Amino acid sequence: MQRLIPTGNPARPVAFTEAAQPVPAPDEALIRVEAFAPNRGETFLLERPRPGLLPGKDVAGLVVQAAADGSGPHVGTRVVGHPPQGGWAEYAAVPTHSLAALPDGMGAVQAAALPLAGITALRLLRAAGSVTGRRVLLTGASGGVGHYVTELAAAAGAEVTVVTATPSRGERLSELGAAAVVHEVAEARGPFDVVLESTGGAQLPIALSKSAPGGTLIWFGQAGRTPVTLDFFDLLAGPEGATIHHFHYAGAPYGPDLTTLVRLVDEGRLHPEIGRVADWARTADTLVDLRERRIRGKAVLTTGTHVAQGAEGAQGPQTAQVAVSTPETAGTAR
Template sequence: MRRLIPTGEAARPVAFAEVPQPLPEPGEALIKVEAFAPNRGETFLLEDPRPGAQPGKDIAGLVVQAAADGSGPGIGTRVVGHPAQGGWAEYATVPTHALAALPESVDTVRAAALPLAGITALRLLRTAGSLTGRRVLLTGASGGVGHYVTELAVGAGAEVTAVTATPVRGERLAALGARVVHEVGAAQGPFDVVLESTGGPDLPRALSKARPGGLLVWFGQASRTPVTLDFFQLLGGPERVTIQHFHYAGAPYAPDLAALVRLVEQGRLHPEVGRVSDWTHTADTLVDLRERRIRGKAVLLTEGAR
């Protein structure tokens, strides 16, 4: 079968290779991949790939071999999955605790756009707590996570201010109900909750917008610039602010995937897919994703896509 493997080249991060079809463990299903969605964080890992790396964490496709232990969906079930690796291939093995069945009303493209960004958004908002009537500041808002967080938070009754680099990247966020600004300094605080994903100088700026006793959840560093916090400057800012580190990972993923699928099916969550292309264009798509030339998610279709 064909698999995309890292090349270590910035201009062409992946290339096709012929490899054996993977063999599932007892608690894994074999999935014929129909679509996959790379994440911007994965593009950074491709710059200096570890030996034997098999990228790919967000997929949708068809179960062609059910798990031997009897868990999970049966043969022929359309699914969305979140494997630890190996999703950019014709076939992938996925633990059944990281699979959810798809109804006919949820197409493969939207399903593939859900896993990492959607699970992150759900778990991030759970970390933030009840949002009804609360003011939320979201930085780095125009990526896949940002669109999901914005729609879900507004739907939960929050007043969301989203920070995006350009007006174009903020158009859909505004349509979802967010107030859009293009630099953290322009956000009109104070905010009950700050969701910070940019790092660098934006984190201390965002922190200064929190209310006394507020919460800042740090869930990314998209700028790739380390954060410096001045303790004495903090003393002059809002008092008793909590800074909480967040990472989305932690199985099982199946319940959250099922929740995301239900939200899409019910019309309460609308994946923002900025590009759909054949997987022969994966290398170019990864470069464009890394350079922020794609708004929202990119989805690549294999030959087996329906």
């Protein structure tokens, strides 16, 4: 089968190689991958890949071999999954506790956009507690997590202010329920009961200063890749009694949260924002664009079953759906 592996070259982070089909553990199902979605954090790992890294955590496809222990979906079930790694391939072994079945009306592209970003959004809002009637500030809002958090928090009754780099990146967030869109953290009109901070660097102290007395800042990322420095004396002049929580989404099982996300999408209550859909022959280019923030929301790559010589060195897929345009991708990468 074909698999994408790291190259160590930031300009072309992955290349195709021929690999053996994975052998599932007893509690794993074998999935024929139809679509996968890279995450920006994965692009950072690919800059200096550790030995043996097989990227890919967000996949959707078809169960072709059920788990030997009898758990999970049966053969022929369409699923979305969140494996530990190895999803950028024609086949992936996924623990059954991290799979969810898809309804007939949901395609693989839409489903593949759900796992990491959607699970992060769900768990982040659980960590924040009830947001009904509360003022929420969200930084770095134009990525996949930001779109999900905005829609879910607004639907729960929060007044959400989002921070995006440009006006165009904020348009969709307004449609999803954001009460205000600003382009610098300093422009946000506090105080806020909850601050959800994902950029780090100089932005976190400014975001913290927007907290209400006794407010909470949940730090769930450092997309700016710059360490944070906090000044004790600045805090004395800022929000009294503010609390800072570190947050990381990870921790299996993921199946229950995936099931929730699928249900919300199926009911029309959650709308994945997909800024690019392309054949996986364009994975390397897409990873660079994702890393450089040229894609709004999620990027999804689709696989093919026939193999031909590809443009990324070694073999690539024969099917070439270059930059598929759908209603979900209107506005596309900026």
